[in-house]
Amino acid sequence: MSGLSLNGVCKSYGPVNVIKNLDLEVISGEFLVLVGPSGCGKSTLLRMIAGLEEITDGTISIGDRIVNDLPASQRNLSMVFQSYALYPHMSVRKNLAFGLTNLKMSKDEIKRRVDEASEILQIGNLMDRKPRQLSGGQKQRVAIGRAIVREPELFLFDEPLSNLDAELRVQMRVELAGLYNRLGTTMIYVTHDQVEAMTMATRIVVLREGKVEQVGTPYELYNRPQNLFVAGFIGSPKINMLETKCQSGNGASQIEIEDFGSAEIARLGSDSTAITVCVRPENFEINGSGVLSAKGKIVLIEYLGSELYLHLELSSGKRLMIKAPSKAEHLVGDEMSITIDIDNCHYFDEAGLRIEPAKMTEAA
Amino acid sequence: MPDTTIANHELNLASQSVEAKNTNAAEISKQLRANRHKRESRQALLKHLFLGFFAILMLYPLLWMMAASVKPENEIFGNLSIWPSAFHWDNYAHGWNRMQVSFTTFYANSFLVTILSVIGNLISCSFAAYAFARLTFDLKKFWFALMMMTLMIPYHVVLIPQYVLFLELGWVDTYLPLVVPRFLAADAFFIFLMVQFFRQLPRELDEAAMIDGCSPYKIYWAIIMPLSLPAMATAGIFSFIWVWEDFLAPLIYLNDMNNYTVPLALRLFVDQDSQSAFGQMFAMSVLSLVPVILVFVIFQKLIIKGIGMSGLK
Ligand SMILES: Nc1ncnc2c1ncn2[C@@H]1O[C@H](COP(=O)(O)OP(=O)(O)O)[C@@H](O)[C@H]1O
Numbered sequence: 001m002s003g004l005s006l007n008g009v010c011k012s013y014g015p016v017n018v019i020k021n022l023d024l025e026v027i028s029g030e031f032l033v034l035v036g037p038s039g040c041g042k043s044t045l046l047r048m049i050a051g052l053e054e055i056t057d058g059t060i061s062i063g064d065r066i067v068n069d070l071p072a073s074q075r076n077l078s079m080v081f082q083s084y085a086l087y088p089h090m091s092v093r094k095n096l097a098f099g100l101t102n103l104k105m106s107k108d109e110i111k112r113r114v115d116e117a118s119e120i121l122q123i124g125n126l127m128d129r130k131p132r133q134l135s136g137g138q139k140q141r142v143a144i145g146r147a148i149v150r151e152p153e154l155f156l157f158d159e160p161l162s163n164l165d166a167e168l169r170v171q172m173r174v175e176l177a178g179l180y181n182r183l184g185t186t187m188i189y190v191t192h193d194q195v196e197a198m199t200m201a202t203r204i205v206v207l208r209e210g211k212v213e214q215v216g217t218p219y220e221l222y223n224r225p226q227n228l229f230v231a232g233f234i235g236s237p238k239i240n241m242l243e244t245k246c247q248s249g250n251g252a253s254q255i256e257i258e259d260f261g262s263a264e265i266a267r268l269g270s271d272s273t274a275i276t277v278c279v280r281p282e283n284f285e286i287n288g289s290g291v292l293s294a295k296g297k298i299v300l301i302e303y304l305g306s307e308l309y310l311h312l313e314l315s316s317g318k319r320l321m322i323k324a325p326s327k328a329e330h331l332v333g334d335e336m337s338i339t340i341d342i343d344n345c346h347y348f349d350e351a352g353l354r355i356e357p358a359k360m361t362e363a364a
Numbered sequence: 365m366p367d368t369t370i371a372n373h374e375l376n377l378a379s380q381s382v383e384a385k386n387t388n389a390a391e392i393s394k395q396l397r398a399n400r401h402k403r404e405s406r407q408a409l410l411k412h413l414f415l416g417f418f419a420i421l422m423l424y425p426l427l428w429m430m431a432a433s434v435k436p437e438n439e440i441f442g443n444l445s446i447w448p449s450a451f452h453w454d455n456y457a458h459g460w461n462r463m464q465v466s467f468t469t470f471y472a473n474s475f476l477v478t479i480l481s482v483i484g485n486l487i488s489c490s491f492a493a494y495a496f497a498r499l500t501f502d503l504k505k506f507w508f509a510l511m512m513m514t515l516m517i518p519y520h521v522v523l524i525p526q527y528v529l530f531l532e533l534g535w536v537d538t539y540l541p542l543v544v545p546r547f548l549a550a551d552a553f554f555i556f557l558m559v560q561f562f563r564q565l566p567r568e569l570d571e572a573a574m575i576d577g578c579s580p581y582k583i584y585w586a587i588i589m590p591l592s593l594p595a596m597a598t599a600g601i602f603s604f605i606w607v608w609e610d611f612l613a614p615l616i617y618l619n620d621m622n623n624y625t626v627p628l629a630l631r632l633f634v635d636q637d638s639q640s641a642f643g644q645m646f647a648m649s650v651l652s653l654v655p656v657i658l659v660f661v662i663f664q665k666l667i668i669k670g671i672g673m674s675g676l677k
């Protein structure tokens with residue numbers, strides 16, 4: 001098995017640069033998820049790796065070999081498409097075997113591989129059906145089966161679950177994770193759904209407008225987002241962003257947040273005066289009374305069973321999302337006070353880059 | 365005790381009124397159904413009268429020809445009635461062998477030209493269409509526009525230069541001028557038809573096939589072709605009909621009667637000045653329609669099958 005590396009990869013359609021000078025190392029055997037908003041170039045990047053799209057500039061190598069000019073079929077990879085792209089006129093069995101027949105593989109070997117894939121994916125009873133006779137979830141399995149039989153070095157998935165209903169999506173997510181554990185092959189998985197990304201990835205790449213915003217484990221992305229975009233993109237419901245005035249002096253920074261008042265914190269590693277403080281919905285203390293408290297009115301309650309999300313309107317009109325335990329008794333229209341948990345805040349400078357308070361930098 | 369009887373009594377009353385309501389509703393719905401039925405049958409009658417009238421209008425010439433093919437010679441133009449007074453079936457037998465070359469030869473010629481043309485059209489036009497729909501090459505839009513422009517030029521405009529060309533090549537009085545252009549994708553209409561069809565096939569199928577190790581040629585053959593049966597059948601039907609009934613091109617390029625196609629042969633009946641044989645001519649005309657109808661019926665099934673097969677999304 002071998003890793004994959006992209007060096008200075010660019011892609012433009014005419015004057016439009018879709019991928020901009022992108023560097024990325026994919027470690028052999030990892031489950032890498034490319035995540036980003038629609039239109040940020042995830043599919044384009046994946047298709048360039050697959051060899052379906054020409055590279056405008058830069059190099060792509062698999063192992064030590066530069067594969068820029070290698071046709072898709074010789075890159076030893078499989079791809080699962082969003083629309084499944086099963087051949088409508090072939091039975092499931094033929095769909096699975098088609099690529100292997102093209103490789104002039106022996107009949108016995110083809111049969112062995114097809115049987116194995118059908119066993120792994122439990123599609124044995126569907127083998128003689130045509131794709132139109134399959135449900136969405138079954139088509140998905142067949143598409144994955146078609147990828148498995150090639151026994152590739154690299155799997156590419158382009159939003160494979162986005163056409164499934166919510167329940168099936170969760171189920172297939174688990175199955176895909178199981179498949180990854182079983183095969184241990186390198187996988188690159190594209191999605192715009194950050195929940196999928198968080199649950200499946202060993203590492204996540206956050207893309208925006210053709211650029212890498214951050215690469216890291218799900219834990220790193222959630223707990224140490226490197227910029228405002230990542231902070232806002234990862235995490236559901238969305239992180240709360242508070243515009244803040246900041247005065248940094250010797251050994252301490254004085255921050256002042258509208259509605260919440262001011263507080264002194266450890267010195268931030270930047271002299272910006274206008275920063276953004278980000279607080280996740282679960283990092284508020286309800287009815288707390290520390291520094292940085294604010295009062296607000298509940299305008300909407302989302303009940304999720306295990307927890308509640310409160311939409312709180314502060315006196316300035318700013319709205320926050322607060323997580324509360326599900327047993328808590330809140331009513332729309334109630335006044336409540338909340339306190340920011342200062343130890344679990346994220347700070348970003350004017351350019352949107354992460355800044356660390358001094359003590360955390362020391363600790364790290 | 366008294367309480368319960370009163371309660372029971374009330375219950376009875378209630379159930380009675382429910383029953384009354386039910387029978388009432390049933391009657392109303394029956395009435396409505398009857399009304400609707402009456403309305404619908406009146407509309408259906410009007411519709412059928414209207415359609416029937418136009419159907420007869422359209423079919424009249426055909427029926428007239430079929431009737432004329434079995435009428436005695438003097439009755440064809442002299443009698444307004446469509447129904448023949450006597451059935452002269454021997455018009456068919458005599459017509460078949462009236463010329464010094466029999467219609468067997470003409471049919472063989474027609475089939476040769478038509479089948480080769482259909483094959484040529486299907487292969488070459490689908491190749492060209494695949495290129496326009498899927499491959500990338502320089503000036504693609506320009507070539508496509510140029511091809512579409514050939515659709516707008518009437519055949520009669522290019523007739524003479526084309527004749528001169530084929531004369532220089534020494535192809536006159538052979539089938540080559542009729543058949544060879546069809547192998548060179550000269551029929552822009554079919555290319556256009558197929559380009560439109562290929563474009564709606566999802567590109568991801570091609571890409572999946574590419575990863576599965578197919579060359580562009582193999583993609584065309586193993587993926588695009590089998591999925592394009594409806595388009596192929598449509599092109600096949602039209603191409604068969606147009607070539608089969610083509611009169612002008614064979615008239616210009618074929619001189620030897622042994623090479624004549626059926627439409628040319630039919631004209632011979634009119635040329636024979638001495639003795640009129642219209643009954644026989646109509647008999648042969650009726651026969652000349654048979655292959656067209658057969659082809660239509662057979663290929664039409666393919667179109668339907670193709671539509672039933674579309675589970676592309
Ligand atoms: N063939 C193409 N021609 C021109 N622009 C394209 C083409 N394919 C994709 N794009 C553009 O590239 C950008 C990235 O597309 P894509 O990679 O499909 O995004 P996504 O992240 O949603 O998968 C989009 O803005 C899209 O409009």
Ligand SMILES: [Mg+2]
Nearest residue numbers: 042043044159
């Ligand atoms: Mg996409």
